[in-house]
Amino acid sequence: MTTDLAHTFHGIGVSAGTAVGPLVLVRPAPQPPADEAPTTDAAAAWAKVQAVLEEVAAGLEARAAAADAHAKPILEAGAMMARDPGLAAGIETQLGAGLGVTHAVAAAVAEYCAMFESLGGYMAERVTDLQDVRDRAVARLLGEPEPGVPALSVPSVLAAHDLAPAETATLTADTCLGIITEAGGPTSHTAILAAQLGIPAVVQAVGILSVPVGTTVALDGGVGEITVDPTAEEVALLAERKRRREAALAGGTGKGCTKDGYPVALLANIGTVEDARRAAAQPVEGVGLFRTEFLFLDRDTMPTLEEQTATYTEVFSAFGERRVVVRTLDAGADKPLKFADLGPEENPALGRRGLRLGMIRTDVLDTQLQALAAAYHATGADVRVMAPMVATQAEAVWFAERVRALGLPKVGVMIEVPSAAIRSRGILYHVDFASLGTNDLQQYTMAADRMQGELASLLDPWEPALLDVIAMACEGGHTMGKPIGVCGEAGGNPGLALVLVGLGVTSLSMAPSKVAAVRTVLAAHTREQCQQFAAAARAATSAGEAKRAVLAIADPILADLI
Incomplete structure (x- = not known):
């Protein structure tokens, strides 16, 4: 604003x-012209679009070849999307329906973006890659410079x-x-x-x-x-x-802890093998969230046991003795996997996603768990497996029994719906740990779609209502003697990190680039101070007031790092 x-x-x-x-x-990117002629020769139009998509892919590859280590995989990922067979099929379908070439590209990309946005987290970040491919293709189709x-x-x-x-x-x-x-x-x-x-x-x-x-x-x-x-x-x-x-x-190095020595593990969020390699080279204490969706998306068939095992083994090996917390497949009706499509739902965000899908398609979940177990036994790594979208004790029991039957050492759940936070004590009786997915937890707490920009004011992670829900989850963890971490974006905010520790969180997972600032502010405050910050934030009536209340009583270093 x-x-x-x-x-x-x-x-x-x-x-x-x-x-x-x-x-x-x-x-700026050129827009499909409103007066574009409809497609009358779908085959010819498709040939033209194919050639343009290949030009876009080749251009991105050429830039990748000259790029440094951090840019290379991103440019290569864009090239892969330009050649994505699913996107190509979508464009061909739109051309067959009579749309003009640029409108066909835009419509097909819009469908893909909707799918990725519904995934949230790492996959939602791919939307900008798709839109970039669209903009470059539209520009070339119109004979204009790429944006x-x-x-x-x-x-x-x-x-x-x-x-x-x-x-x-x-x-x-x-x-x-x-x-x-x-x-x-x-x-x-x-x-x-x-x-x-x-x-x-x-x-x-x-x-x-x-x-x-x-x-x-x-x-x-x-x-x-x-x-x-x-x-x-x-x-x-x-x-x-x-x-x-x-x-x-x-001076920010070493393990995470408060000024008085209370340990708070500082972990990385990753989504691919390349993410794992980069994060493993950073001073992090492991992985707090390994999103596994990238293996499953845009496939006609489920990834094989061998393929999954190889990927998980590579990720676990990268971190040696450091922990790796794996989230099993978080997909469902709002994430149309071709091999596990349960059909349309009126409100996919409240539908059969996450563990709910796994309980229906047990073949998909069991294959993934078998692959994780094989990778664990091959590496001896500190592997911890958690299920997404757990809402009840019965779901936690069902999942835990399946994980433990395969010899995996630790099983946990994501707390990302209010019911799991409210009843965390009962759920944690059956598992070893929990991790707070603050992005979804806030979305469901505030009844506000986190992908809808107009509702951004309801999705500020300083929102006291969210902190109250997190406090309930942490109280259950304290009662049961089970650790609760945070793997949502709130964990990487230095000010919120202090509040979360004050609420009872024992580990924080974030983008590796944010670890240094969080480590520094934790080292500047005692655990008791963190508890005071949490109380002050929960006593506020708005997100802005909560943030100001903490800044007013924290060490001035926070204002320089937040």
Whole structure:
């Protein structure tokens, strides 16, 4: 939301740091023309689209060949999507229905995006990849330049409605001082890559594109504030904050713990083998959430036992003796797997997804558990397996019996629906641990679709109602002597990390780039202080008030890192 269009914008800070420089706008994507002629020769139109998709894929591959280690897999993933047979089939179907070529591409991509958005988390992040392929294909079909970042002759701050992963991946901190987008979120590729590159970034800064190109802007990627035409004093304040932040992070190493020595494991969220390799090289204590969906999506048949075993073995081996918490397949009616489609549902988010699907398609779940067990026995790794969308004790018992029958050492559940939080004591009686999926838990607590931008105000993780629900879950864990972690994005927010520890959370899982800041703020506060922060946040009447209440009583270092 904007406050003062003449001077200040506010968004969501997703990559901490500060920057000052001239504003440059990313070249917008061309739109399918409203007067485009319908397709009358579907075969000829399909041949044309196929050629264009191959050009897009080849272009991304060429850029990948010249890219560095962090950008290469992202560009290659975009190329793979341009060649995706499912997307191709969707476009061919739209052409057969008579849509013009650019509208056919847009319609097919929209269907794929809807599928990925329904998955949430890691897969929802792939939506921007798909949209980038769409935009590049539409531009080529119209004979226009592909959209993207212009050549930066001087170090600049980039502004865009959204930034495709293929564009973000090729940026460097030398020429790109900061990133501002009107769309996106904390889990978007823009956010993750900007943090990896050390580029300050703010998303959801509505109205930023109204600022003229070349205008000097100052941004704070921690608090999400952008100042237009900053004064010398404002620039000096930003520079001082940058200095304090760098000094604070310089000493952050080792395992996570509070100032008085209370241990809080700091873990990574991963979704692919490549994610595992990158995270394993970072100073994290293991994996708090291994999303396994990437193995299953866009396939006509279920991945084989051997294929899954090989993948899981590679992931477990990467982390050696460090823990790896695996979430079994989180799919269902809202995630149309071709080999496990239970048919349409009026409200898929409340339908047969997660463990509910596994209890119907036991062949899918059992094969995955057998593969996990084989990989565990092959590596001897610290493997912990949890089920998504558990709502009752009966579901927890059913899942735990299946996992333990295969000799897997630890079984847990995701707490991401309010019933599981409210009844956590009973559920935890039957399993070894639980992990809070704060993204879904908030969505269900607030009855607000987390993919609907208009409801963003209800989905701030500082929301006291969410903290109350988390507190109930943690009380059950304390009573049963079972650990409860957090693997939602809230765990990577330094201020919320303090609150979560105060509520009783024993581990925090996040993007690896966020670990240093969380480790630093934990080391600056005692467990008792964390409990005070939790009480202050729960006593608030709004998310904003909760955040301000914690900042007011925390060490000043938090304000530099949040």
